[in-house]
Amino acid sequence: MKLEAIKSSLIVSCQAPSDxxxxxxxxxxxxxxxxxxxxxxxxxxxxxxxxxxxxxxxSKVPIIGLWKRQFTGYEVYITPRFEDALSIAQAGADIIAIDATTRTRPYGETLKELVKRIKGELGLLVMGDVDSLENAVVAADAGVDLVGTTLYGYTQETKHLSPPGFSLLKEIVEKLDIPAICEGGINTPDQAKMALELGAYAVVVGAAITGIDLKVQAFQTALEKFVS
Known part of the structure; x- marks a missing residue:
C-alpha cells in the first residue's frame, strides 16, 4: 500500500467497547x-x-490494524508485541499501529526491535501512536513510517491535556519529515479540516462517528439530573 492513498483524507476508526x-x-x-x-x-x-x-x-481499502492487549504491570496496550502485530498482519492489515512511546513493553522487546521486525518480516508500514514530541522523535528514529497524535491526553505524562492534540500536531509537522496523522478528540468536521490546515497528512475520527455507546452515555449523563 502506498501512503498516497490516504493523503489529505478521512480515516474512520471503527471500534466498540468489548462489552x-x-x-x-x-x-x-x-x-x-x-x-x-x-x-x-x-x-x-x-x-x-x-x-x-x-x-x-x-478488499482494496487501506486498513490500519491494531490489537489492544492489556498485560499486568505494563501501560502499553496498542499492539504491544510482535506476535500481536503478526496476527493483525495475517488478518489483512496494510499498516500496523503500535504504541510508540518509550514506555516499557511486555517481555523486554524494544520499540526499535518491534518496528524492525514488522517492516522486515511482515513487509508492512508502521504507524507509531505517540503522546508527545519527544516520543514522536524517538518513534521516527526507530523507523516508523508515520506518527499519530493518538495518545495525547491518554498517558500519565499527558493526562492533564485534552485532545485533539493540535499543538502536538504542529510540533511534529515542524520537526519531522514523516507524515503526521491527527487522531484523538476530533469531534467535528471543522476540527478535521483544521487538522489538515495545520499540516496533518490525514485525519482519523473515531467516537464522533462510530462511538454509539459513548454518545448514548454522554446524553444520558447530561439528562440524569432531570430524571426524578
Whole structure:
C-alpha cells in the first residue's frame, strides 16, 4: 500500500467497547463499509477477527490494524508485541499501529526491535501512536513510517491535556519529515479540516462517528439530573 492513498483524507476508526453488542466483527465490518461508501479513504480496526472481516468486505481499502492487549504491570496496550502485530498482519492489515512511546513493553522487546521486525518480516508500514514530541522523535528514529497524535491526553505524562492534540500536531509537522496523522478528540468536521490546515497528512475520527455507546452515555449523563 502506498501512503498516497490516504493523503489529505478521512480515516474512520471503527471500534466498540468489548462489552458492547456492537463489538462483533460483522457489525464492525458494516460500519467500515458504510464509512467507505460515504467517502472515507481508509479505516482503523482493532483485533484480528475484526480486521479479517473488514478485509473480506473491503478488499482494496487501506486498513490500519491494531490489537489492544492489556498485560499486568505494563501501560502499553496498542499492539504491544510482535506476535500481536503478526496476527493483525495475517488478518489483512496494510499498516500496523503500535504504541510508540518509550514506555516499557511486555517481555523486554524494544520499540526499535518491534518496528524492525514488522517492516522486515511482515513487509508492512508502521504507524507509531505517540503522546508527545519527544516520543514522536524517538518513534521516527526507530523507523516508523508515520506518527499519530493518538495518545495525547491518554498517558500519565499527558493526562492533564485534552485532545485533539493540535499543538502536538504542529510540533511534529515542524520537526519531522514523516507524515503526521491527527487522531484523538476530533469531534467535528471543522476540527478535521483544521487538522489538515495545520499540516496533518490525514485525519482519523473515531467516537464522533462510530462511538454509539459513548454518545448514548454522554446524553444520558447530561439528562440524569432531570430524571426524578
Amino acid at each position: 458492547s453488542p456492537l463489538h462483533d466483527e460483522k457489525i464492525i465490518a458494516a460500519m467500515a463499509v458504510a464509512c467507505v461508501q460515504r467517502g472515507a479513504a481508509g479505516v482503523r480496526i482493532d483485533t484480528p477477527a475484526h480486521v479479517r472481516e473488514v478485509r473480506h468486505n473491503l
